[in-house]
Structure formats: C-alpha cells, structure tokens
Amino acid sequence: MRHYIKVELLRMLRNKRYVIFVVAFPVGFYLLYANLWGAEADQTTGLRGSVLLMVSMAAYGALAAAMMSTAVPWSQERHSGWLRQLQITPLPGRAIIATKLVSSLLLVLPSLLLVGLAAVLTQHVTLSPLRWVELILAMWAGTIPFAALGLAIGSLLPPDTAQPVAMIGMFGLALLGGLWFPESIMPAAMRSIAHLTPSYDYASIGWRIAAGQAPHAADAAGILVWGVALVALALVAYRRATART
Amino acid sequence: MNAIAFTEVTKRYGDVLAVDGIDLEIPAGATVALLGPNGAGKSTSINMLLGLLRPTSGEIRVFGEPPDRAVAAGDVGAMLQEGELIPELTVAETVDFVRRLYPRPLPMEEILRVADLTDIAGRRADRLSGGQTQRVRFALAIAGGPRLLLLDEPTAAMDVESRRTFWDNMRAYAARGRTILFATHYLEEADENADRVVVIARGRVVADGSAAEIKASVASQAVSFLLGEQPVAGLDALPGTTGVELQGGRVTLRTTDLDATVAALYRKTTLDIRDLQLHGADLEDAFLALTKET
Ligand SMILES: Nc1ncnc2c1ncn2[C@@H]1O[C@H](COP(=O)(O)OP(=O)(O)OP(=O)(O)O)[C@@H](O)[C@H]1O
Ligand SMILES: [Mg+2]
Numbered sequence: 001m002r003h004y005i006k007v008e009l010l011r012m013l014r015n016k017r018y019v020i021f022v023v024a025f026p027v028g029f030y031l032l033y034a035n036l037w038g039a040e041a042d043q044t045t046g047l048r049g050s051v052l053l054m055v056s057m058a059a060y061g062a063l064a065a066a067m068m069s070t071a072v073p074w075s076q077e078r079h080s081g082w083l084r085q086l087q088i089t090p091l092p093g094r095a096i097i098a099t100k101l102v103s104s105l106l107l108v109l110p111s112l113l114l115v116g117l118a119a120v121l122t123q124h125v126t127l128s129p130l131r132w133v134e135l136i137l138a139m140w141a142g143t144i145p146f147a148a149l150g151l152a153i154g155s156l157l158p159p160d161t162a163q164p165v166a167m168i169g170m171f172g173l174a175l176l177g178g179l180w181f182p183e184s185i186m187p188a189a190m191r192s193i194a195h196l197t198p199s200y201d202y203a204s205i206g207w208r209i210a211a212g213q214a215p216h217a218a219d220a221a222g223i224l225v226w227g228v229a230l231v232a233l234a235l236v237a238y239r240r241a242t243a244r245t
Numbered sequence: 246m247n248a249i250a251f252t253e254v255t256k257r258y259g260d261v262l263a264v265d266g267i268d269l270e271i272p273a274g275a276t277v278a279l280l281g282p283n284g285a286g287k288s289t290s291i292n293m294l295l296g297l298l299r300p301t302s303g304e305i306r307v308f309g310e311p312p313d314r315a316v317a318a319g320d321v322g323a324m325l326q327e328g329e330l331i332p333e334l335t336v337a338e339t340v341d342f343v344r345r346l347y348p349r350p351l352p353m354e355e356i357l358r359v360a361d362l363t364d365i366a367g368r369r370a371d372r373l374s375g376g377q378t379q380r381v382r383f384a385l386a387i388a389g390g391p392r393l394l395l396l397d398e399p400t401a402a403m404d405v406e407s408r409r410t411f412w413d414n415m416r417a418y419a420a421r422g423r424t425i426l427f428a429t430h431y432l433e434e435a436d437e438n439a440d441r442v443v444v445i446a447r448g449r450v451v452a453d454g455s456a457a458e459i460k461a462s463v464a465s466q467a468v469s470f471l472l473g474e475q476p477v478a479g480l481d482a483l484p485g486t487t488g489v490e491l492q493g494g495r496v497t498l499r500t501t502d503l504d505a506t507v508a509a510l511y512r513k514t515t516l517d518i519r520d521l522q523l524h525g526a527d528l529e530d531a532f533l534a535l536t537k538e539t
Contacts, residue, residue: 003342003345004342007331007334007342010333010334011331011333012333015333077331080329081325081327081328081329082328082330082331084297085328085385087295087297088295088296088297088316089316089319089346089389090316090318090319090346090348090389091346092317244296244297244298244299245298245299
C-alpha cells in the first residue's frame, strides 16, 4: 500500500491540471491579492489582509487539491478499466479507497505549505510556532470532507459529468465559503446559504486560529457533521461502484 | 488438480442469457483456447473466473477455491478484453506497481523481457501505440507469476509480427507448468497455440478436444470422384460416410474419417474410380459448422 500511495502521488504531480489549479493558482492569487490588500485590516476578524488572504488562498488550494485529486481521476479509473485491473490483483478492495483518501490528503499539503511559505517570504507574516502547527493541522484535517465529496462524485458519475460537477462544486464551495470575497459583501440570502457549507466552517476555523482565537463551536460542529456525512456517502458510493454482480 | 472447474454455470444479464449451462474442467498445466464468435460468452466466462462477475447459478472453482480467494492469493493473472493504463505513469512504473501487489512476483527484468518491453520501459503510457499497450497489459497479467493466466483476445490490435512474438512469449510462459486459458476468434491461433480447444457458441460448449478432433467431429472432410453411369447405391454405407451428393457424374462423399472411407472405396466396391480428389477439413469450416445458428 505504501507503494500504491507513492504511485498515486507521482501521477498527480505529473498531472498538469492538478499543478495549475492546485499549486499555481492559490500561490499566484495570493501574491497578487496580498500586494493589493495585504496591508489592510479586516473588520470582522481583525486580521491583517496578508494573513487573512493566506488562510483564504491556502483553504482554496487545499479544497481544490482534495477534490481535483479524487473526483475525475477516480471516475476515469472506473471507466477506463484500471479499476478492474486492480480488482484482479490481490489488492483488497478497501485498500483502493483508503489509498485514494490518504493520497488526496497528502496532495493537499503542497498548496497549504506553499501559500504559507509565500506569505512568510513576501509579506513577512509571522505567527508563533505553535500557532503555525495548529493552523496547518486544522487546515489539513479539515480537507477530509472535501476529499470524501470528490470520491463520492467519482464513484457516482461518469468522467464527462464528474468533471463539470467537480469544478462547479469546487468553485461553488470556495465562493460560498468566502474564500474569494469576504462574506460581508455577500447578499443576505447567499450569506445564509454560505453559513451551511463546510467550506465556510473550514475557512472560519482557519481565520480564528490565525487570529489566535479558539474556533467557534458551531464551525467545528459543522465541519464534523459534514465530514461524517460525506465520508459515509463516499463509502456507500464506493461500495456501489465496485459491487460485483 | 483442476486449475478451472465450471459446474452448470449460467450467467444472465437482464433477459440475455450470456452463459447457458457450462460444464468445464481444465487440468493444471494445460493451454486451452476458448474459441467462439462475437457474443458467445467468452468474456463473461473469463470475468466470472476472475470474480469480477458472479454466476447467476452454478459454481466456479479455481484451484479448488472460489475465484475471489484464488485472486487474493495471487494465483491468477489476466489480460482483460479492454482496459487502459494510467496515462501519467511509465511502462516500468506501471509494471513494478502491479508486480508488488503479488506475493511471489517475477523479477522486473524477466517481465520486461518476456513481454518485449525492455526498449520502451521508460515511456509514458499515454505515448504508447495500441500494440505496445497490449504488451504492457500482458506484462501486468504475468507480473505476479500467476499459476493461471487468462487472456481475453490478447492479440487484438497487434500486427502480424507482434502476434508471432506474443505467442512465442506466451508459450515460453506456459512451458513452466502454468495453466493458460485464452479467448480468441482466430482459428489458427487456437490451432497453433493450444493443446485443447473449447468451442463455445450462444453460451454453450459446442465442441471440446484437440484441434484435430474438432475437425474430425464435424464431417466436413470429403472425397469426390467421377462416377459416370455407375450406380450410386451403397456408397452411403461406407465407413465414416455421412452424406452423398451427386452432381453431373461426380459424386462427393462427406465423411468423418477420410482414410477409412477411401480404403473401403477401393477394397469393398468394384467401382471404376477416376479423378479422385480429397478435401480435408480446415478448422475454419469446423468452426463455422459448429457455431452457426441452428
Ligand atoms: N453488461 C452486459 N449487459 C447486458 N448484456 C451483456 C453484458 N455483457 C455482455 N452481454 C451480452 O452477453 C453475451 C455474451 O457476451 P460476451 O462479452 O461474454 O461475449 P464474447 O464471447 O466475449 O464476445 P466478443 O468476441 O465479441 O468479445 C452477448 O450477447 C452480450 O451482448
Ligand atoms: Mg469478449
């Protein structure tokens, strides 16, 4: 299984779409936005723009990585016959989905770490070592629901539908989560929907930690509930997709 | 021990009966061709042997165990009829990944050599030709050194030269006491590469034996000669004869045993035989006769 994870990482790192959306986009936008608004302070969180944007862009990159490394590749593997190729080896079926999940979580790290590094190097963002560790761990573990959502999409849809659905899901979640614009400029109706999304919970946990505050219980509960529900959905969808008839 | 045993196996997809009561035993060490036209049930049978599909009724055993167990134990390798590779991985990475999933894999160099991939080992899967992809899929099938190798139309997409090399490599693999079952529509392939041919059509086994036995079983051999004005009576009683046709003074005897029919023609009749011609059966005729809709 270790070798299987290695192979999964290798292929995604060679995948142009992954590298562009997941590594280049968040770092590029961070550099751009931080130059424009890095010095301003945000009223709600009290964070300096350069820190707020670091969390937003890292959150976007992590969310994108979790979904891009799962939905379409997995749907393609089911349809191209690669899944069957694996099913006729001694590899147990549950190792396939476990590997997909673990690999996806590892593929989240480049965007988290590179955005953080860009923030430190270009905007001289400083946090205490403990705060960095908390922030990275929370933002890392918080991508589990998105990876599970990507796997569920890959299990339920054929590649040509999985592709747009994953894209819309990814940008939709990023927008509603306030990763691109602050929620304060959203219309009221949109804001109430936004509050229900896991990406909103995810980002607010990140902002709170960056500001040195404990996350809101509602956000933690929200992402936990989403996590449990989406992991369950992913497992059910996986069983359905790999059932032998 | 039997490598493969089918007991009254059927498989139904909705209202299509793809496999209609197959009983089949293949001893370990045999190389067997599964010969049949499109839609005969070859792929369905192979996928059931791999545990990818479950029989609707009946039982399948692989080395005495249910297919899933044999697959999990690394005893089975297969080349499915269709399947793509992971585009971003090279040939060597793909093969190495799959071989490590097996408990007793073949050495990497041996796999690459037997599948004729040494020269393209570093190439990415999305830059391979159709025939090269087939060779990689063969490499994946043998990577775990399985005791049973299942090949579903393995030479589709290969040119004549690659086909020849492929079968040479397959025979080299079989030579070490391994069991091989391959599906094909190519009659010569079955004849040249298998010691036993199982012909299936419409989900049933319609013939089973060596290529020679199958030819013999369908009475498509014939002897013909000029009869002129002589009487035709009694010719249908000659040994092996299954039919007599008379056309413009030339008579044609269809027979299951050409040698016996010809010997009896000279020894047991007093006919004046002129311009004798023998027509041997080829496997093609046998195949068409066996699988045609009845
Ligand atoms: N998933 C499926 N759903 C419905 N019918 C199917 C399915 N798979 C196969 N069939 C039908 O079952 C029959 C046997 O198909 P199978 O693929 O086993 O044939 P085959 O001998 O491998 O043919 P070919 O030489 O074309 O590969 C065919 O009539 C086919 O249409
Ligand atoms: Mg087939």
